[in-house]
Amino acid sequence: MAERSFKTEVEKLRLGAGADFGGEGILAVTKALLQAGVAYVGGYQGSPISHLMDVFSDADALLRESGVHFETSASEAAAAAMLAASVNYPLRGAVAWKSVVGTNVASDALSNVASGGVKGGALIIVGEDYGEGSSIMQERTHAFAMKSQIWLLDPRPNLTTIVDMVERSFELSEASNTPVMLELRVRTCHLQGHFTARDNVRPSFTIAEALNNPVRDIDRIVLPPASFLHEVEKIEKRWPAAQRFILDAHLNEFLGAASGDVGIIVQGGLYNTLNRALELSGLSDEFGNSKLPIYVLNVTYPLIPEEVQAFCRGKRAVLIVEEGQPEFIEHELNTLINRADGRTRVVGKAVLPRAGEYTGAVLRSGIEKFMKEFSPETPILGAPRREGEDARLNMEVPQRPPGFCTGCPERPIFTAMKMVQRELGAFHVSSDIGCNLFSILPPFNIGNTTMGYGLSSAGASAFKPAPGGKRAIAVMGDGGFWHNGLTSGFGNAVFNQDDNVVIVVDNGYSAATGGQDLLSSAADNQFRSTKNPIEKALRGVGIDWIRPLTRTYDVPRMRDTLKAALTTRTKGPKVIIAQSECMLNKQRRIRPQISKAIKAGKRIVHERFGIDPDTCTGDHSCIRLSGCPSLSVKPSMDPLRTDPVAHVDNSCVGCGLCGEISHAAVLCPSFYRAQIVTNPTRIDRLGSAIRAFLIGFLQGRADRALARRAF
């Protein structure tokens, strides 16, 4: 079960025609798919699209009753390959993933499905993880659309347009026998808004019907000579068909003034930001009544020459607002205008930054430059000059890099690694994708590279240790393991006789993407097969040196196992499987159970840690070995000490790492663990009373002695 539950929200998916639908962008997309009569959906989770997968999962029962097949794909490649169902049959299908990384993974299948083309509408929903809050390399999905001839939609960010575009995408796909990508930016995915619902439509043709009546068309399979025909077909048939559909269906929009000397062409997804920038510049109002003509590209690939030429005709210059690089649209616009012998200047990256997110402030300054040069007669409000940057404030406000959650079971793994490195020296560490990558940040500062999801082991495979030399260490999460790691990591390591050490973090969830279930999850899942152990898979590919550790918080054991793996004479890949449940999800799982038990009067023991401020000397070694959010500092109450003392706040979940660290690293005796017994039994209470009496007696003696020698 995922971290965020949409169980109540998914009921909105049943709304009928005319009803007002209010909710998150992701939920609206799901509703749009149902309205479009989709027959199957799949995908792989990852920000900003994780919630879409969570909505699908939580709506699984509803999807089933609507005749829709839903799959939590093993990877984006698996999801893309699912679209094969639309090649021979009039089945509408949709898949979703985080892009550009997911598109990278999916590209083999994407190229194939794009080459042969589709009969049923095939839609790929990509969460474009670009700009603020992004966790990946800054690249454009646009390039993939271009190279494979997949049409790319980038709708205006309001739910009505998005829902409309989802439905139109299927029509476009079917009209042009081409898969379509719908790009949603980070904030759009999390957008809360409204649209008017339509009735859901049951798929007109079902998966079962397809299976019972198989159709085969060798011309749709990518193998010569068909593959050469596909390329010609793309150019001569599908492209013009798509352009015709886009033109006829008015997917792109002409907004603002009907005419003018200058105009703006904008990617649909940036329209709202653009209007705000124009409004603050005095060139538009709150309803989008722009003084400049605006051509909104809800379809950013392909461009429609007729529309472009009509928009540019008679204009001195057009500003193309195109986020990211390279500036494919700008290049294409220049080509289109040249071919039509137009004189309009196309201005884009000349006034806007070549790289980085196009925020309102960025657009505003770009518009100002554009207008000053090409329409100096138009009055424009200049951007406010920012008051002198407050360098001191900048210095005082600390950065907040992401880190492991309170009680995270991955933390002790890196604590142990830090301790091993103190003993044996530094190691080359190949990191992966997932929560485990937070190790590269303070306080651990461990990890040299990350090459992709499930690729940490492969990322260390070039490092073949010299005789007696150091081995490399790779760290991989269970998410990465099942996504890709089993074959490209461990199969590769066995075959190529790697001699490195891999730590597989088996926390029971695809934790970084929001706690979705995996093959090896310990939880029962009504619709999926779980509890398939990682160790079994490893043995299956031929790995013999495997050490499962069932309690990652046991730092000495983790340290010693890691040392053993690094120093053993056994050749071949060595794998440590570090198994403890993701704490964030564990807390979500057990908290309701505990409060229920407490209410029922059951004896419950919970633990948390604390620090005695009078023995803490304020060195903070413990924090440098932990970094737990609940292990913090507070000003010292000791008038003689100026340094803040360590302090455990009330969010502590009692994972035990603090105690393990103070033992394993021989730190200090300031930590204590409190075991708090709720609903104590009579025996508990009696024991406690006796101890309190005897200890109290001795403490009384000590107190009197203390009073005698007091100030």
Place this chain on the structure above:
Amino acid sequence: MGETSNPSRRRITIAIMALGGQGGGVLADWIIAMATRENYVAQGTSVPGVAQRTGATIYYIELFPKAAHPPILALSPMPGDVNIVIAAELMEAGRAILRGFVDQDRTTLIASTHRIYAISEKSAMGDGIANRDYVLNAARTRARNFVGFDMEFAAERAGSMISPVLFGALAASGALPFSRESFEAAIRDSAIAVGANLKGFAAGFVGEADKTTVAPSPDLPPSPQTQAGRKLQARIEAELRKQAWAFAIEGVRRLLDYQDAAYAELYLDRLGAVAALDTAGPDRVLTRETARHLALWMSYEDTIRVADLKTRRSRIARVHEEVRALPDQVVHVTEFMHPRLEEICETMPAWVGRHVLRSKTISALLSPLFRQGRHVTSTRLGWFLILYFIAGLRPWRRGTLRYRQEQARIDAWLALACDAAKSDAGAALELVQSQGLIKGYGDTFARGLKNFDILLSVYRRFRNRPDCAATLRGLREAALKDEEGHALSAALMQFGLAVDAA
């Protein structure tokens, strides 16, 4: 920035700066639900990304009175265009200012003034905490209207999360054109923890009334209660300049508690030697700092001291309070002790301890016994008695090996400080403050002591040089940069000193 704002502007823009787990999303949902009911078009969005794991998140909301045409609402805050900034922590308010969201003419800034320290602040080897006053002052001066108080504390007292307190403060600020009832209705409609949230909301709404609970200012030096105390106080007042009294009184108080009156007298003897040489400047900073550092060093944390502090009645009470144990709950406390052979020997009579440590055979024989950390359940009678016994060794402390070692180190250190005080007051102060490097237990203690020794040896080589004090300060700061000692090595090189200067 008035010249650029649109006079007919009808939207209300709200940015919420929160950390993971603070309920920023819930707050955003309340605002959106309330505005929708009040006949506004409400749009919200956020950028969680990896920020959900301990990082900072911004939620952004735009409200617009319903009109015939739908407004075009933006998805992210623009500098100078934000009406309300809500920060769930002080530094997040600072971040909002840095990003230009807080506008002098437009913005109501609602911020909790409590701190959640960032990892860079927490992991510093000394004091890495950011200057809250600077940020607080920026919040006061840079916003049109600033509402700030410790909302985390208010939430705790109300038994709620911080989000309803922020919501209450928002209601009270009058920055939104909605009534208190409308705010409360939003909480009720969400139907989650309504009671606690309404309490938190009320606490946030009163806000300022909270001031009565602000922690009292640090105590004035206490007046003596015992014969010994009065005698020591009289001696302090007779022998030391006034500026040093506060620390000296704290010092004798601590050493009485630590050992006995004679030990406190020894402290004053030592302090007096430095004070006699402290003639530079009216503020007697050398005496004051010596009073502080000497007291800290003389109350070094040996096993006796730790056992003593762990078994006190006041300590058990503090633990109960800290873990928020209710009267009907039973609490067991386990200590994480790691006495190595070294610590055991240090607690023995000096000659025995020395002998054991010197003898390889005995050490080899005994050390396996002290390799494992011990889980000491100090609330159980057995372990309590052991700790109580160790604490009871206090009268024999002077005979322990550790006592001998520490007193020798202290005397050597003070001798150097006195030597410096005669000619170079700056260097003397630096030497005294170097004591701050010695911290902690086990390996941490050993590392600190090593760095301290390096500084002393550098002093011996640099004495009589005009840059002696500056060099010592540079090295001390470098020693506190990282625990691996990279910065210190680099600084030593820079000052032309071999890395193994010690």
